Amino acid sequence: MANGAEPKSGGNTKFVSLVSLVAAVGGLLFGYDTAVISGAIQFLQEKFSLSSFMVGWAVASLIVGAAIGTGFAGKLSDRFGRKKTLLLAALLFTVGSIFSAIVNNFTLFIIFRIIGGIGIGISSVQAPLYIAEIAPSKIRGRLVSLNQLAVVTGIFAVYFLNLGIANHGSHAWNVSTGWRWMLGFGVIPGVIFFLLLLIVPESPRWLQLQGRKDEAFKILKKLMGEEEAKKEIGKIDTSADEEGSSIKKLLKPGLRKALLIGVVLAILQQATGINSIMYYAPEIFKNAGAGDNTSLIQTVLVGGINLVFTIISLWLVDRVGRKVLLLIGSALMTISLGVVSYAFHIGSTGTWVLFFILLFVAAFAVSMGPIVWLIIAEIFPNRVRGVASSIASVSLWLADFLVSQAFPVLLDTIGSSLTFLIFGVLSAFAFFFTLGVVPETKGKSLEEIENMWKQS
Template sequence: MEKQVTVKMNKSYTILISLIVALGGFLLGFDSAVISGAVKGITIYFEMTEWQLGFSVGCVVFGAMAGNLLAGPLSDRFGRKNMLIIVAALFSISATWSALATGYTEFIIARIIGGIGIGGAILIAPIYIAEIAPPKLRGSLVSFNQLNIVIGISVAYFSNYFLVNMEGESWRWMLGVEAIPAVIYFFALFTVPKSPRWLILKLNEIKLARKILMKIGGEEYAETTLAEIQRGLDRKEEKGKLSDIFKHKYATIMIIALGIAFFQQITGINAVFYYAPTIFEQAGGSTDSSFLQAIVVGLTNLVFTFVAIWLIDKLGRKPLLLIGTTFMTVALLMATFAFNNATYNFNDDTLSKVGNKEIMVALSDLKGQSFDGQAALFTEVSAKLDDELFLEFKRNEITNFISINATLVLIAILLYVASFAISLGPVMWTLISEIFPSKIKGIAISVVGFFNSLISFSVTQVFPWELSNLGPTVTFAIYALLSLCAVFFVYKYVIETKGRTLEEVEELLINK
């Protein structure tokens, strides 16, 4: 009876410290999504162009790329726990500074600091949990980090909804509120132990490592784990070099990894997460309703992440990818269809909603006219406004005139997010952790993660320009075409890894 109690207490302790560390994932998700509610406010306050807005949103990913490159080497040198504490400090500094920023440049610097924290959290937290967790609990405990990312996104949407109508500059509150969980994370990390494996590998602190391992799993677990670590030290396998990933025998592996990393971002998921309220406003929704719809997007992402965790070992990686990318394509085509069939009507009611009086006067002679699609609308309106007013019209006034099936747009976005959440979202990271041989796994995953962040940055940078200049119809059509390409890529190149050992996967891909 006493032994059973001890095991239960050890399991509870391991779950507790894993949950604390996984708060980094929560901050990662929150920081990534909270900007969606601040887009309109920061655009007006800092008087941004489309490219400046794109960079102010996407620069977080730019910082994450630097964090990706620094996290691995620095956590090896200074320890997982110490680097996570620094990551928490970076999130705190970023949230506070971006909320208080009075100039565009300092706002960008503050956002990049948060991005570095994101890049560190997404790599270090799973590494720490994997090193601290017993084998039987490792899979579920590591998944806490991905789950917390999704929860962080949902909480950010809720937070934005409740703060949007605050007096003054509500965007400052939206960005600044992140400092609260960041500070909690910072102090909570001091209660977790250092990684036993790191203590042995870097400091040869066997006595302290044994004490931590005994608290996690008991004496037998501690001795077994210490023996495994020692065997790893005795083996001293040569680490892979960057040049190794370009060898011909790894070609198929790199095609799969880089291809999945490319399609995960190029199909527009972060554009939807970062600009969700903007998209719904483009569909004619009010500010309040667009923020409420963004909450539904976050909850959909959360629910279907649970579905993915449930299905990934039952249905398999490739079937989930094929199902998800197919329905992503369908959803994006639905959004394209909805915006393509929108009409723009000029009458007393729609003209009275225009906030800019100069624009309202210039467009008053269009009263009684209706336009099918943005191309015809832009041609007519651009002839009546100078460049500055035309930009203002596209950004803030066009939604006053649109008549669209907003329900179809909402269904399309929810279907798209749900499809992503069961496929490209979680499956990519699972797949690339399985297909790389141990010799090159560390360096290869860093390269793929950097490439994934680079594509994400490009998408978020270009999206505001696409909406204003190409219109939502063409924008969603482009994403639909890219999503269709993802279906064919998965069908042709991706192999099923379910039920296979890592050695079997390695042998299959290298022979291929």
């Protein structure tokens, strides 16, 4: 495959994979910044004398920024392109990481967490969308899910980083300085992401819709070979001619169903409680009887399980399909959360809680984690994909905000058992919603998926 040569299949798989990996580094930022707070929060609480509500706000402020970022991401990418929008995300993330680590005022800390969150929000929409628009349909699920693999890699890495920093100094040092290093290290992946984005091409589908047909064809030819590129250009043109550019198209009967699926799955991904575990894992394990150091080690185990089963999902998604994995995952999540709720109810702690939390994380990682982002990236029409993906992603981040803000308060009021029972009920709803409403999109091109909604 030297010098960009094309394989017999007509496409350059190595080139597609390389470009997808670069875009997926955005997921690394996502994972890093959403999970780094889990190790820093106990020290921030002491540093700024935070109430349980303000602890929730310290975590959820990033999510507010992410919701803002997703709200603007679609319009920005439809106007300026996927690549430039991702560059903006990398810049905002880097600025947020630097300044949230050096401030001495809690209000300023929140402001820069929001700025970093805007970058995360933009990246969370644009990275999977960009990959979906360049990937061949047969391996699109695997390549888009690289973004989620990067997310959980970032989460896993930051758990080790937090543990290493926390063990580097005394408790007093962690309260004054350690949490700053945890947050500040985010500058490194932010700068790497920005530099790597400079070498990838723009989305050919976006270029074609802007009338830059020669550029679009050149990129598609490199991605999939000349013959397939010609066919793909024709499909994009036909799709654009039929659909128009108005967001009102999403409210028509077929596409209204697509929007419903995207929004509901996005909300359920967060409402089932995954990020409560990711953000507050050390505190959960402390409530289950673990000491400070033990709870951090168990948190690393959570990150490891998340990573391993996300890799398994990458292997399965284009073989088994999206819907089957969602059904299996949501069923196991429901069972796991039910058992965790019961264990807290009867006061049984330790291995019971750890095992079923790990099972829940594994089930989520193989299903709701990567597949919801994949579905959001692939089910919408070409001309409104950016805006429609933003609507679904805003819903996801708002749900994440509500859960993250409410979780510590729920633990203090109704207790661990009822809190996890609520998550279990929502996981059961995710199972039945998937069973009754969500279609299978495995192996279909983006234009074929669009036609599927027109026929419904």
